[in-house]
Amino acid sequence: MEKNEFFLKRIRELANLSYQRDIVTFSDFLNLNEQNMVSSLKQQFPQVVMETFGGYVNAERQMVAFHPDALAFTWEYPIDCLKIEPKAIKFSENLSYRDYMGALLNLGVDRSVIGDIIVQEKAAWFFCQSKMTEFFLENLCRVRHTNILITKVNDPEEFPHPNLESINGTCASVRLDSLIALAFKASRSSMVSYIESGQVFVNGKLITSNGYEPKEGDIVSVRGKGRFIFDGVSHQTKKGRYGVRILLYV
Structure with missing residues (x-):
């Protein structure tokens, strides 16, 4: 507290x-x-x-x-994007999110200066506070046993795009517990504890009601499981079930 x-x-x-x-x-x-x-x-x-x-x-x-409310000048967030890639792909390891996070935190920085880390094959991008950019550029030289190159990404067009897996299924109602169960291939009853214990967020807002109905485009995050975008209802079956689409971050 x-x-x-x-x-x-x-x-x-x-x-x-x-x-x-x-x-x-x-x-x-x-x-x-x-x-x-x-x-x-x-x-x-x-x-x-x-x-x-x-x-x-x-x-x-x-x-x-x-x-x-009446601010009269323009401003920007003090956020930079940095790209990590191996110096020699031939000798590089298969690195995970945990490997990249560990390498960053081992530099002695606090987690709060680092934003999301997006890992793709043989590369990763992470967002950080601008005041920390030079520190990372000068001090991060290895992830596990792989020697790396780290560069600042200046063109927003080159920013990474998270990988999304499309999931289609049906549920009796478009409730939060049903959507979470579909996204993470679990029973609806097993997901109730996640909601009731305060581990589920919709667009960053804590939701503790199983019957909450997300809207199309909402981002649902479950601690320890992952997150997904609710992509809406595609159809309704003859038995009255709803065909829904989910885009799961992978």
């Missing part, structure tokens, strides 16, 4: 500073639970706009920007 109270105190300080000095302030990269806590504070600061972004569309870890 003390950790959460300290976090909320820091968020209030950032919101107040933005309003008092008429400037834009930024949080660290926040996980889904932290984003949900920030969202719960919005009504306390009606004069301050709170926006989130993680470096690319639909990022899970996001930074919150605080700025006065």
